[in-house]
Amino acid sequence: MAGKPRLIYLNGRGRMEPIRWLLAAAGVEFEEVFLETREQFQKLIKDGALMFQQLPMVEIDGMKMVQTRAILSYIAGKYNLYGKDLKERALIDMYAEGIADLMQMILMFPFSSPETKEKNLDSIKERATNRYFPVFEKVLKQHGQDFLVGNKFSLADVQLIEAILAVEEKVPAVLSGFPQLQAFKTKMSNMPTIKKFLQPGSPRKPPPDDCYVEKVMKIFK
Amino acid sequence: MSGKPKLHYTKGRGKMESIRWLLAAAGVEFEEEFIETKEDLEKLRNDGVLMFQQVPMVEMDGMKMVQTRAILSYIAGKYNLYGKDLKERAWIDMYVEGTTDLMGMINVLPFQPADAKEKNMALIIERATTRYFPVYEKALKDHGQDYLVGNKLSWADIHLLEAILTAEECKPDILSGFPVLQAFKGRTSNIPTIKKFLQPGSQRKPQTDEKFAADVRKIFNF
Numbered sequence: 001m002a003g004k005p006r007l008i009y010l011n012g013r014g015r016m017e018p019i020r021w022l023l024a025a026a027g028v029e030f031e032e033v034f035l036e037t038r039e040q041f042q043k044l045i046k047d048g049a050l051m052f053q054q055l056p057m058v059e060i061d062g063m064k065m066v067q068t069r070a071i072l073s074y075i076a077g078k079y080n081l082y083g084k085d086l087k088e089r090a091l092i093d094m095y096a097e098g099i100a101d102l103m104q105m106i107l108m109f110p111f112s113s114p115e116t117k118e119k120n121l122d123s124i125k126e127r128a129t130n131r132y133f134p135v136f137e138k139v140l141k142q143h144g145q146d147f148l149v150g151n152k153f154s155l156a157d158v159q160l161i162e163a164i165l166a167v168e169e170k171v172p173a174v175l176s177g178f179p180q181l182q183a184f185k186t187k188m189s190n191m192p193t194i195k196k197f198l199q200p201g202s203p204r205k206p207p208p209d210d211c212y213v214e215k216v217m218k219i220f221k
Numbered sequence: 222m223s224g225k226p227k228l229h230y231t232k233g234r235g236k237m238e239s240i241r242w243l244l245a246a247a248g249v250e251f252e253e254e255f256i257e258t259k260e261d262l263e264k265l266r267n268d269g270v271l272m273f274q275q276v277p278m279v280e281m282d283g284m285k286m287v288q289t290r291a292i293l294s295y296i297a298g299k300y301n302l303y304g305k306d307l308k309e310r311a312w313i314d315m316y317v318e319g320t321t322d323l324m325g326m327i328n329v330l331p332f333q334p335a336d337a338k339e340k341n342m343a344l345i346i347e348r349a350t351t352r353y354f355p356v357y358e359k360a361l362k363d364h365g366q367d368y369l370v371g372n373k374l375s376w377a378d379i380h381l382l383e384a385i386l387t388a389e390e391c392k393p394d395i396l397s398g399f400p401v402l403q404a405f406k407g408r409t410s411n412i413p414t415i416k417k418f419l420q421p422g423s424q425r426k427p428q429t430d431e432k433f434a435a436d437v438r439k440i441f442n443f
Contacts, residue, residue: 078307101273
């Protein structure tokens with residue numbers, strides 16, 4: 001049964017959020033199954049549904065896909081968000097991997113100990129401002145186009161808008177030195193599929209709170 | 222300009238080793254420029270050739286490519302080691318992400334303090350034998366073919382062989398419960414390009430010892 005993709009995860013952002021973003025941006029409707037208990041997770045493992053006993057898992061096109069990057073690559077390829085040739089795909093991959101490194105810091109942040117939280121927040125701000133955002137600011141400035149690669153909407157643009165909004169939640173003025181990224185943020189936010197995703201009631205998940213952190217610890221130990 | 226890919230990294234395995242494996246398996250000759258000091262890394266950064274100030278960096282086809290996965294995907298795509306369609310690519314990606322996670326655990330061992338090292342070594346062996354190897358054993362057993370995906374050599378097979386040999390360095394008999402993987406190892410090691418890479422004098426790098434780990438710490442300042 002072809003049907004809609006079905007996302008299996010917790011009711012929170014975690015490693016599934018970039019996948020929700022990409023499907024939404026591509027205009028693809030999807031279903032979600034939210035795990036609430038460790039027993040539900042163990043049952044999935046026992047049933048052999050999780051290749052490496054891990055989440056995220058996405059049921060799509062007859063496959064039970066795991067591994068975030070594999071899932072994102074498949075969706076990008078399927079919905080023409082992966083450039084027109086190998087070289088464009090390489091550029092998209094490079095940008096996406098850099099953004100993923102920044103997002104990894106944000107992902108781990110809620111799980112830092114109280115003593116390291118401030119240091120980790122400073123690291124996020126430093127990396128975003130000095131290592132990652134300057135790259136994309138420069139790329140957009142140099143070609144003057146709306147999208148990062150090949151003058152066409154791609155996975156890289158979706159990941160970048162997600163990252164910008166995620167960092168802004170922690171460092172509100174982070175884009176103050178980046179006029180191109182400010183314009184990019186406005187343009188992307190107004191694309192119909194993304195605009196819809198940014199509205200209340202969409203599958204977009206809220207930032208992680210203590211309750212979510214507790215649930216993650218309980219389910220994944 | 223030689224036209225060969227040029228790899229920028231230290232003389233060790235690290236994140237560049239999988240790239241060396243893939244190029245070698247694809248029969249692609251490559252050059253290497255080694256970062257030996259902190260100053261060497263600083264120079265690359267100051268020259269503006271490292272997109273995110275990091276290595277690996279591979280000069281290839283007019284690009285200065287960074288990010289290990291991006292580089293590996295490009296090489297796999299270029300040399301027809303990425304399956305015949307989107308679905309085969311998805312399977313290859315899933316398998317490779319698994320072996321990446323396993324090798325990632327092994328890569329960081331030399332840089333951990335002694336007490337963490339022992340605990341993590343035990344975890345590596347546990348993960349290899351209960352989480353990762355069973356998946357590949359079953360995949361090969363179920364279809365009975367020589368290669369993981371689409372009855373054709375792909376990036377997934379090359380990466381799996383690298384993971385097997387790396388894990389065996391941690392525990393020599395780690396494949397004892399996996400007869401199909403043992404056969405896979407034997408077959409795949411005999412593929413001419415791979416056989417050549419496994420011989421002394423190739424560009425394959427040795428394991429990182431304590432002294433080299435200290436050098437790496439100095440270069441990357443950690």
